[in-house]
Amino acid sequence: MKDAYYSLVQTAVDLANTLRPIKGEDALETVEQLRDFLDDHPAAEPPSPAANQGTGPRHLTRADLAEVRALRETVRKVLERANADADEAAALINDGLRRSRATPVLRHEDDHWWTEVTSDTDRCSAHLAATTLSALASVIATLGPARLGVCAGPTCRATFVDLSRNGSKQYCTRTCAHRASVAAYRSRRSLSAGT
Numbered sequence: 001m002k003d004a005y006y007s008l009v010q011t012a013v014d015l016a017n018t019l020r021p022i023k024g025e026d027a028l029e030t031v032e033q034l035r036d037f038l039d040d041h042p043a044a045e046p047p048s049p050a051a052n053q054g055t056g057p058r059h060l061t062r063a064d065l066a067e068v069r070a071l072r073e074t075v076r077k078v079l080e081r082a083n084a085d086a087d088e089a090a091a092l093i094n095d096g097l098r099r100s101r102a103t104p105v106l107r108h109e110d111d112h113w114w115t116e117v118t119s120d121t122d123r124c125s126a127h128l129a130a131t132t133l134s135a136l137a138s139v140i141a142t143l144g145p146a147r148l149g150v151c152a153g154p155t156c157r158a159t160f161v162d163l164s165r166n167g168s169k170q171y172c173t174r175t176c177a178h179r180a181s182v183a184a185y186r187s188r189r190s191l192s193a194g195t
Contacts, residue, residue: 004116007043009139009161012132014041015068016076016159017172028072034065034124044128060124067125071096071132078136079159082148089145093133100129136161143167151176154183 018028018037027033038044038060074096082089100119107116117134119126139147139161147162151172158176162169171177 004043004114005135005138006163007041008131008135009163011041011044011128012075012136013079013159013161015072015128015132016079018072019076021157022155028065028069031060031062031065034060034068037068038124044131045124064124067123068128071125071129074129075132075136076159078133079148079161080150082136082140082145086140086145089140089148090137093137093140096129096133097137100126100133102130102134104134139163153177153180 015037018033019026028037074092078089078092081092097117101121102117103120104115104117107114117130119130121127136148143163144167147167149160149162149169151158151160152170153172153176156172156176158172160169160172171180
């Protein structure tokens with residue numbers, strides 16, 4: 001359950017980060033790229049035979065791609081704005097969940113109970129919306145909207161969700177944090193060399 005929750009939160013972040021606005025990169029331009037994304041994120045698959053869950057080629061169309069790209073825009077807006085305007089982020093989440101026809105479902109496995117939000121349709125975009133937006137809603141409800149953010153790296157606009165204990169994450173990866181640290185060190189060094 002906990003692993004599934006983390007997986008769905010990471011799926012939301014990964015979906016948002018298929019678009020790299022500063023670099024002008026889009027990793028979700030073709031149906032094949034969508035198929036690859038879904039293959040890499042099995043928790044985002046609809047729990048139905050329509051998804052073929054690894055049993056054969058998934059039938060995806062340009063319409064599916066367009067719907068998922070629109071969802072990506074919503075997920076990205078939630079991650080970018082939650083810290084500054086939690087009410088707007090909540091409105092985006094609620095609207096997305098409504099449009100995806102999201103339904104909470106109570107599950108039981110190995111003496112553990114949990115709720116999961118799914119869509120009552122087998123459209124991949126609807127299920128992806130239900131799972132990713134509900135995961136972001138859970139983060140906001142349990143940890144607060146400040147846990148959703150955008151990398152503080154000056155050349156990076158990647159999004160992240162901070163699930164750490166202290167909630168002090170500012171960078172999407174350690175690589176970005178290291179780059180910022182090195183840049184700050186070099187700046188301090190050049191200032192001290194100039195005096």
